[in-house]
Amino acid sequence: MSFTLAAPVHSELLIRKSRFIGCVQPVADRTAAQAVVASLRSQHPGAAHVCWALMAAGQSAANDDGEPGGTAGRPMLEVLRHHELESVLATVVRYFGGVKLGAGGLVRAYTDSVAQALAGALLVPLVRQRHLHCAVPYAFEGLVRREIAAVGATLDDVRHESMVRFSFSLPEPSANEFIARLDDATQGRVAWAKG
Secondary structure, eight states: OOEEESSOEEEEEEETTEEEEEEEEEOSSHHHHHHHHHHHHHHOTTOSEEEEEEEETTEEEEEOTTSSTTSSHHHHHHHHHHTTBOSEEEEEEEEOOSOOOHHHHHHHHHHHHHHHHHHTOOEEEOOOEEEEEEEEOGGGHHHHHHHHHHTTOEEEEEEESSSEEEEEEEEHHHHHHHHHHHHHHTTTOOEEEOO
16 A cells, blocks of 8 residues: 655754755655755755655656765655655755765665654555546436535536536545445436546
8 A cells, every 4th residue: 555645744864064954745746846846956055965756646756966876866765665655755955064974874864864754754545536427417416415525525526517517536445335325326317427
């Protein structure tokens, strides 16, 4: 099972005069992650490096931002993978303290920065959502609205045409049971549409 984070969590380490400011946070996709990294660069103009790792939309990415290859982004990414995280960005802002840490020291510093932030994070199970579309006669609009609300589904759109058309999403595990219950409650008058 994959997890995401409930909220951003920060950490800070001082290692041989270098300051490592870590953060793990939920993000929707790579575009959102790149916006966060750009914001960090402007917030920390004196930082030597802004390294990051991303797991989102089934893809991964990592950036060493000038640190020796494989000493920052990739180790940070491995921490995210180890925790089975998805839709999560890890960033570490480094202020260089004048003492070189060596490749092993850098790997430990970046790994520890992310791990320390994750130690204080609330992991949330990631539940795949199923998007449903249906149409019902006007007489069933109230019933469908109540059923959608009762299961905690997210109502995306309602259109009033020759029939009332609903678009909504709910957790995948409860979708088939919901469809059967709604079919039963409307005596088969629900027209289900694909995509």
